[in-house]
Amino acid sequence: MENLISKIKNSIALSAEAEVYIHSIAKERTVSRGDILIQQGQTVNKTFFVKHGSLRSFCIDQEGKEHTLQFAIKDWWISDFTAIYNHVPASLTVECIADSTVIEFNARELEEIYNRFPEFEPYQRKNLERHIVSLNKRILNQMQLTALARYQLFLEQYPDIEQSISNYHIASYLGMTQQSLSRVRAELAKI
Amino acid sequence: MENLISKIKNSIALSAEAEVYIHSIAKERTVSRGDILIQQGQTVNKTFFVKHGSLRSFCIDQEGKEHTLQFAIKDWWISDFTAIYNHVPASLTVECIADSTVIEFNARELEEIYNRFPEFEPYQRKNLERHIVSLNKRILNQMQLTALARYQLFLEQYPDIEQSISNYHIASYLGMTQQSLSRVRAELAKI
Numbered sequence: 079m080e081n082l083i084s085k086i087k088n089s090i091a092l093s094a095e096a097e098v099y100i101h102s103i104a105k106e107r108t109v110s111r112g113d114i115l116i117q118q119g120q121t122v123n124k125t126f127f128v129k130h131g132s133l134r135s136f137c138i139d140q141e142g143k144e145h146t147l148q149f150a151i152k153d154w155w156i157s158d159f160t161a162i163y164n165h166v167p168a169s170l171t172v173e174c175i176a177d178s179t180v181i182e183f184n185a186r187e188l189e190e191i192y193n194r195f196p197e198f199e200p201y202q203r204k205n206l207e208r209h210i211v212s213l214n215k216r217i218l219n220q221m222q223l224t225a226l227a228r229y230q231l232f233l234e235q236y237p238d239i240e241q242s243i244s245n246y247h248i249a250s251y252l253g254m255t256q257q258s259l260s261r262v263r264a265e266l267a268k269i
Numbered sequence: 270m271e272n273l274i275s276k277i278k279n280s281i282a283l284s285a286e287a288e289v290y291i292h293s294i295a296k297e298r299t300v301s302r303g304d305i306l307i308q309q310g311q312t313v314n315k316t317f318f319v320k321h322g323s324l325r326s327f328c329i330d331q332e333g334k335e336h337t338l339q340f341a342i343k344d345w346w347i348s349d350f351t352a353i354y355n356h357v358p359a360s361l362t363v364e365c366i367a368d369s370t371v372i373e374f375n376a377r378e379l380e381e382i383y384n385r386f387p388e389f390e391p392y393q394r395k396n397l398e399r400h401i402v403s404l405n406k407r408i409l410n411q412m413q414l415t416a417l418a419r420y421q422l423f424l425e426q427y428p429d430i431e432q433s434i435s436n437y438h439i440a441s442y443l444g445m446t447q448q449s450l451s452r453v454r455a456e457l458a459k460i
Contacts, residue, residue: 137409137413139413143413145409145412145413147405147409159398159401159402159405160401160402160405160406163398163399163401163402164402169409192390192391192394196390199383199387199390199391200383202394203383203390203394203397206394206397206398206401207350207354207397208354209401210350210351210397210400210401211350211351211354211355213401213404213405213408214338214350214351215351216408217338217404217408217411218328218338218360220408220411220412220444221336221411221444222328222330222334222336253411253412
């Protein structure tokens with residue numbers, strides 16, 4: 079919890095009451111590799127802040143192929159935000175891909191923070207703006223960069239994740255086959 | 270302006286003072302097809318709300334190829350939000366693709382609204398959440414849908430835009446060549 083609290087304190091003057099509220103709605107959970115925290119098709123009411131470890135969110139298409147939307151490592155949030163924002167069943171599965179500790183929040187209790195402590199509004203607005211920036215970059219990168227450049231960017235963005243996840247996961251995030259990923263790695267080794 | 274004001278009033282109780290403030294910072298502009306409102310590489314301090322017409326934002330890669338990030342039609346916002354949020358030069362160009370009328374805002378004056386009228390914070394949080402939902406969908410659709418399914422979704426999302434924009438623009442948004450787009454259209458005509 080300290081990491082989350084200090085992350086917030088870096089941006090806003092957190093009142094003692096707000097800190098008590100956050101502690102009161104936070105549940106620390108240890109989860110194991112392979113555990114499913116959110117299942118595609120089910121109702122979603124939880125959001126997770128990663129204390130340590132790695133998780134990913136992905137969907138499965140009609141041919142059974144997996145597509146990874148996001149990885150989450152230390153200090154990142156993960157959930158199916160589309161399901162939470164739109165009050166629809168999950169279109170994503172959130173899976174633990176290395177033994178992890180997460181702070182679990184009930185999405186409604188977390189949302190209640192804006193009513194109780196409006197000082198969180200500009201903080202969250204900035205968070206959402208940053209999220210939009212990163213999603214826009216991902217869309218443009220997917221369209222304009224070579225497979226090699228996309229893989230290099232991935233290594234910069236997730237510097238320590240590579241040990242804990244499989245080629246299959248990385249390929250499903252970068253939108254390439256595992257064969258292409260192997261070729262890209264071989265290319266990179268020559269540089 | 271009436272559209273923008275009524276759009277806001279659908280979501281929040283807009284005070285007379287806030288309405289006066291919005292009018293005071295809004296400038297109506299008519300722009301012609303081909304006009305550039307934001308130029309890649311330049312400083313960005315403007316955001317546009319489309320009263321009518323069509324615009325697009327795009328970037329040009331190292332080989333000179335254009336990639337369209339967004340189209341904006343009636344009642345949509347367009348700018349280079351990454352440049353505004355991160356205070357960096359534009360990585361996008363915003364171009365008018367049909368004669369249009371836009372409401373121009375200075376980004377800092379628009380941002381000032383949250384200090385003056387905090388009731389805009391939850392309204393904007395919801396807007397940003399919806400934007401994140403649509404960007405997530407676009408990323409997953411790009412990875413998992415066929416060219417035909419992506420084109421069909423595009424027609425649903427922008428039902429009236431097709432007359433005013435070229436195949437080149439649509440192909441650059443869907444991440445396909447113009448030849449692929451022609452094939453997809455021929456396929457669709459047979460369904």
